[in-house]
Amino acid sequence: MQKNKQMISHLSRRAGFGSTPYEIDELSKLEYENVVEKYLNIENVPEVDILELYRYHPMTERPVLIGQSQFWWLYHMVNTKRPLEEKIALFWHQVFATGESKVESPFDLVKQIQLFKKHGLGNFKTLLIEISKNPAMLFWLDNNENHKRAPNENWGRELLELFSMGATNYTEKDVFEASRAFSGWTMYDRLPQQPWGPYLWDFKFDPDDHDYSKKTFLGHTAKLNGEDIIEIILQQPATANFIARHIYNFFVADEPQVPAWPTEPPNDKYAIKKIQENLIKYNWEIKPTLRELFNSEYFKGSLFKKVKNPAEVVAGTLKLTKNLNGPHPGWVEMQNIPGFMGQNLFDPPSVEGWHTGKEWINSGAFMTRVNFISDQITNVKLQGVKNIFDHIIKNLNNPSPQEVVTQCLETLGGVQVEQKTFDELVHHTESISPVICSNKPQMEIHISSILSLIVGTREYQFC
Incomplete structure (x- = not known):
């Protein structure tokens, strides 16, 4: 395969869900660097036309069942002209894993994915603040139960361990103080689910329930609030290293599972160090960090070094075969396929997210993958x-x-x-x-x- 075309195919799989052969032919008329810009600069690219989806499946506009939200997102993944927007949302969904099994509000989870689309390529500080105010996340990690006189440490702990710094880079005292700083960050009470599902939650700051006293967090002592905590977190070298490793693991090549990171060194220390440096260089802006990544030699040299996650398998196959472009019998059933392969979108197994890489593959999941792709790729009617x-x-x-x-x-x-x-x-x-x-x-x-x-x-x- 011609080198430029090979690199563009590689980019299309990592920055999106792959492309059809004729799309690759067209993109290959451009220089690779210009194709990178097409993926990154999505502001003037029209969003998915979803009127046909809403016409045939109106409940996907405001889903009350997880399957409706899953189909809504899968439809976007396959039909978008802004593939990196969907891919970055999938990345942050893995990092900030939030599950329907507890939240029980598919539309609130859809709003969280929309948050990732809006801020996912922007500033990481802004994203951290917004996810800290996201009602689905607040409920998922019990910050609505975090009170001035009765702190709940769940959100504070996961913010440090899984969402920013990584384990071993803070103390139990830091967890407690961070939790106090986020007291009063809650949401308005949810109205009953019946008959049309729950009303959307809205973020609420309760000043009467916020702890305004002094706190000492990572060596900083002041009357800290949640935004102060995030500012201090972003000053820590461990944060840049942790997020850089997440970016590498998702966009470049498979790493060990996240719980092993404190003890297992990265597979490519140089690449992760470069990502870390770029996060700092660009003041935590994700888009220019990814621009550097996609144009780097370590990215270009990472062909076929990542096991496809189930969303990539399903969305990529449906995009290739054009089997989710319009209504037909059974198209809604496609929403279940990623779950059958081990990735139930909107419902990760825990706050840790999914284990990735070769752990996507077991005998059952592999057969499901092969049967699905083979059924699609040999359907001569498509x-x-x-x-x-x-x-x-x-x-x-x-x-x-x-x-x-x-x-x-x-x-x-x-x-x-x-x-x-x-x-x-x-x-x-x-x-x-x-x-x-x-x-x-x-x-x-x-x-x-x-x-x-x-x-x-x-x-x-x-x-």
Whole structure:
């Protein structure tokens, strides 16, 4: 695969959910750096046209069931023209994991995802302040139960351990003092859920329930409030290192699981140090930090070093095959597929989020992945699949078994497979070579069988 096209395919998987082969062809007419800018500069790009979605499924406009919110987001992931906006929201959903299992308000969780879309590429300080006021988060981590005379440490602890600094970089005293500083950060009482689901919560600061006394946090003593705590957190080198490692783990290459970070060193200390330095250099602005990342050599050298998470598998496959562009029987059922693979959107297993990397793969999840992708990629009725066939056939100069396999791999995004896998694919192709060029319908049938084998390989699970 031509180098520029290979890098653009790589970028499309990491900064979005992949692209169709013809989209990659068009983007490849630009320099790589200009494509990076197209992903980053989304302000003037129109948002998803969701009127058709609301027409056929009006409850997705204000969901009362988790499935409705899941379909709303999956529809956006597949159809957006601002893919990094959805991808950064997925990133922060992993970091600030908040679950429907406790919150029981799908629309409030949708509002949280919209918060991530709005501020996810902006300033991390602003994002921390906004998530600290987010009603779903306040309820999820019990800050509505954090009172002046009865502090609740849940939010204060997770803010330090999982959302900013990482474990071992603070004391129990710091947790207690941070919690006191956030006392009175609560929300208005929720009205009953029936009959149309709960009314949206609104943030409320209760001055009568806030502790205005002096606090000592990470060596700073004053009458600190929540915003002061966040300001002090952002002054700590540990915070930049922790967020940099999260960014690397999501956008570059798989790291050990978050609980192991205090004891297991990063796989690429240089890359994480550069991300850390850029966060400080750009005063915690995420967009310029990602610009540096996407243009870096360590990013360009990270092809297929990340296991796709289930949202990437499902959204990327549906985008490739164009199977979520408009209404058809069963399209709403797509909302369940990421959960079947181990990533139930809007309902992570804990505040720690999902374990990533190779832990996405077990025997059941792997079979679910392969069956789903294979069913989609071999459905010749789908326009995206027809486009894949056309792209492969159009670019076949010499329809030898090796060339056919190579072209199939390139059309699926420049998939890189081991020599043993390639040889097995060629062997399969050789077994059908007597009819591979006989006519277009026959050719599509045999190409379909090759694609089905490719998506079932170990290598295809990486992005």
